[in-house]
Amino acid sequence: METQVTIHPGASPARLPPEKRAILALCVEPLSVAEISARLRMHLGVTRILVGDLRAKGLLDVHVLDNAFPDPETILRVIRGLRAIS
Amino acid sequence: MPPPVPVKIIVAGGFGVGKTTTVGAISEISPLTTEAEMTLASVGVDNPGPAFGKTTTTIAMDFGCVTIDRTLKLYLFGTPGQARFTFMWDDLIRGALGALVVVDVSRIDECYPAIDYFERADLPFVVGVNAFNGRLGYLLDEVRWALAVRDDIPVISFDARFRGSVRDALLVVLDQALDRALKMQSH
Numbered sequence: 039m040e041t042q043v044t045i046h047p048g049a050s051p052a053r054l055p056p057e058k059r060a061i062l063a064l065c066v067e068p069l070s071v072a073e074i075s076a077r078l079r080m081h082l083g084v085t086r087i088l089v090g091d092l093r094a095k096g097l098l099d100v101h102v103l104d105n106a107f108p109d110p111e112t113i114l115r116v117i118r119g120l121r122a123i124s
Numbered sequence: 125m126p127p128p129v130p131v132k133i134i135v136a137g138g139f140g141v142g143k144t145t146t147v148g149a150i151s152e153i154s155p156l157t158t159e160a161e162m163t164l165a166s167v168g169v170d171n172p173g174p175a176f177g178k179t180t181t182t183i184a185m186d187f188g189c190v191t192i193d194r195t196l197k198l199y200l201f202g203t204p205g206q207a208r209f210t211f212m213w214d215d216l217i218r219g220a221l222g223a224l225v226v227v228d229v230s231r232i233d234e235c236y237p238a239i240d241y242f243e244r245a246d247l248p249f250v251v252g253v254n255a256f257n258g259r260l261g262y263l264l265d266e267v268r269w270a271l272a273v274r275d276d277i278p279v280i281s282f283d284a285r286f287r288g289s290v291r292d293a294l295l296v297v298l299d300q301a302l303d304r305a306l307k308m309q310s311h
Contacts, residue, residue: 120291
């Protein structure tokens with residue numbers, strides 16, 4: 039659900055139905071599938087399908103990560119970042 | 125410029141214990157809600173053969189986000205509160221750093237399913253007792269005993285309304301996660 043989605047450079051929303059257009063518009067900045075689903079008030083399953091379609095058409099890039107446990111360096115960065123929050 | 129790497133911490137616990145409050149206190153966006161449709165297959169006892177009835181139900185999950193920097197985002201996902209949906213958490217916890225199991229002392233038994241689940245899932249987790257001003261030092265041992273939490277799992281108190289307190293609770297989760305990551309690295 040946290041997988042980041044971005045619009046593919048040069049992708050055009052022309053001739054797309056409204057929901058897909060809306061997804062493209064949101065993904066100008068990297069956004070997670072969960073955020074797309076929440077902002078557009080679409081069920082998660084439906085969102086995944088639409089994102090998959092757009093990816094197949096080359097309009098969206100879906101940045102899938104492996105499910106490995108994060109490495110210590112990444113975790114330390116999160117710790118430092120959180121500590122900075124007051 | 126590559127997109128940010130997402131990491132996530134699960135905020136779990138029974139219904140109404142303060143998961144959304146916890147997420148909301150620290151998230152830079154107001155908690156968003158995503159809804160997932162779940163199909164529950166039910167078998168009619170009198171039905172012959174594979175005649176399954178199906179009902180779909182919608183489960184809402186609140187979540188929030190903290191941007192660590194341009195290359196790293198921390199998501200906080202609240203699990204659906206109902207115990208019967210613990211099986212869908214497998215999807216949710218894949219790749220997660222760890223979990224904060226939120227406990228409400230007036231409803232302590234609501235968090236049994238979550239604690240059970242995370243112990244079996246082998247995900248680093250922390251039990252966080254949601255208390256006003258985190259003033260529950262003397263009760264923490266009792267909570268630990270009542271929940272039969274393993275000795276190596278931290279049981280802390282925090283106040284879900286306050287950003288600083290939630291931050292501190294999450295830092296305990298991250299500590300556990302770091303321990304795990306370092307152990308994994310040395311093998």
